[in-house]
Amino acid sequence: MIIDAHGHYTTAPEPHNSWRESQLLAFSEKGILPKYPNISDDEIRETIEQNQLKLLKERGADMTIFSPRASAMAHHEGDSKVSMDWSRACNDLIKRVVTLFPDTFMGVCQLPQFPGTDLDASVRELDRAVNELGFIGCNLNPDPSGGNWTSPPLTDPYWFPIYEKMVELDVPAMIHVSSSCNRNFHATGAHYINADTTAFMQLIQGDLFSKFPDLRFIIPHGGGAVPYHWGRYRGLADMLKKPLLTEHVMKNVYFDTCVYHQPGIDLLLDVIDNKNILFGSEMVGAVRGIDPETGHYFDDTKRFIDAADISDGERAAIFEGNARKVFPRLDQNLKVKGL
Numbered sequence: 001m002i003i004d005a006h007g008h009y010t011t012a013p014e015p016h017n018s019w020r021e022s023q024l025l026a027f028s029e030k031g032i033l034p035k036y037p038n039i040s041d042d043e044i045r046e047t048i049e050q051n052q053l054k055l056l057k058e059r060g061a062d063m064t065i066f067s068p069r070a071s072a073m074a075h076h077e078g079d080s081k082v083s084m085d086w087s088r089a090c091n092d093l094i095k096r097v098v099t100l101f102p103d104t105f106m107g108v109c110q111l112p113q114f115p116g117t118d119l120d121a122s123v124r125e126l127d128r129a130v131n132e133l134g135f136i137g138c139n140l141n142p143d144p145s146g147g148n149w150t151s152p153p154l155t156d157p158y159w160f161p162i163y164e165k166m167v168e169l170d171v172p173a174m175i176h177v178s179s180s181c182n183r184n185f186h187a188t189g190a191h192y193i194n195a196d197t198t199a200f201m202q203l204i205q206g207d208l209f210s211k212f213p214d215l216r217f218i219i220p221h222g223g224g225a226v227p228y229h230w231g232r233y234r235g236l237a238d239m240l241k242k243p244l245l246t247e248h249v250m251k252n253v254y255f256d257t258c259v260y261h262q263p264g265i266d267l268l269l270d271v272i273d274n275k276n277i278l279f280g281s282e283m284v285g286a287v288r289g290i291d292p293e294t295g296h297y298f299d300d301t302k303r304f305i306d307a308a309d310i311s312d313g314e315r316a317a318i319f320e321g322n323a324r325k326v327f328p329r330l331d332q333n334l335k336v337k338g339l
């Protein structure tokens with residue numbers, strides 16, 4: 001099986017996006033929150049069949065671990081209630097996609113992380129998403145302020161309530177920022193990659209996994225700058241008198257393959273132990289065009305894994321086995337289906 005561990009519903013039906021606009025307008029003008037629109041199954045089917053499902057089939061993958069559009073999470077907008085209502089609406093929509101295409105999509109939730117507030121609402125929504133909606137993980141935003149980095153580092157006790165819930169439910173988090181309201185940082189070109197790199201360095205500086213040995217994080221976009229600068233991070237761990245990264249961080253952290261050229265993928269596979277790598281494309285997402293040098297979509301990352309100089313066993317682990325280990329609820333779901 002080929003499991004894409006990183007996909008977002010970037011093609012959600014327009015009434016869903018318009019409702020978000022009216023929600024924010026109602027907040028800013030102290031108006032009445034409009035009712036969430038009726039969206040038919042056919043509308044949802046159409047947005048999936050013509051986009052994610054079509055591309056998945058064309059590229060030869062089988063399923064996608066699917067979450068709400070990351071750039072639209074925008075945790076900094078509105079207040080705690082706005083964030084909760086929006087997260088629930090987004091997660092409920094993902095649930096409808098999963099219900100319509102149960103063999104192709106598994107849900108991962110957005111959390112209502114309004115900056116400057118505690119994580120109680122996020123803990124509740126994670127519980128609802130897993131126990132009521134059947135989701136298998138969450139996206140955790142390390143910077144809900146949207147580029148101003150006002151939250152404590154991921155190793156701070158501030159975050160522990162959500163980690164405790166993740167461990168209790170046995171679900172991982174993808175560390176995933178949202179849009180940037182700091183114009184120095186382009187969202188997908190700088191803020192995303194900065195955040196991936198920043199999260200990894202925070203994990204080196206702290207000692208989170210001795211407290212939470214079963215906690216699992218996926219750092220997307222190939223781990224940001226980390227694989228390319230692996231020597232720097234090993235050296236910094238040494239300078240900071242931390243254990244080897246293989247012990248200190250890499251028992252709990254995984255990178256995906258959302259890297260949009262062959263040399264980048266080759267470097268990732270060469271530097272990072274392949275048991276720590278999950279196939280991902282972030283399709284349809286950050287970079288939607290066709291590479292003029294190859295004639296293929298930039299985000300068609302399966303081609304790069306197919307072409308990489310690794311064993312068939314390693315390829316199978318990256319495409320399927322590692323995802324089933326990191327997402328035990330996915331593994332259980334597939335086993336029930338005889339897969």
Ligand SMILES: [Zn+2]
Nearest residue numbers: 008070176282
């Ligand atoms: Zn993403």
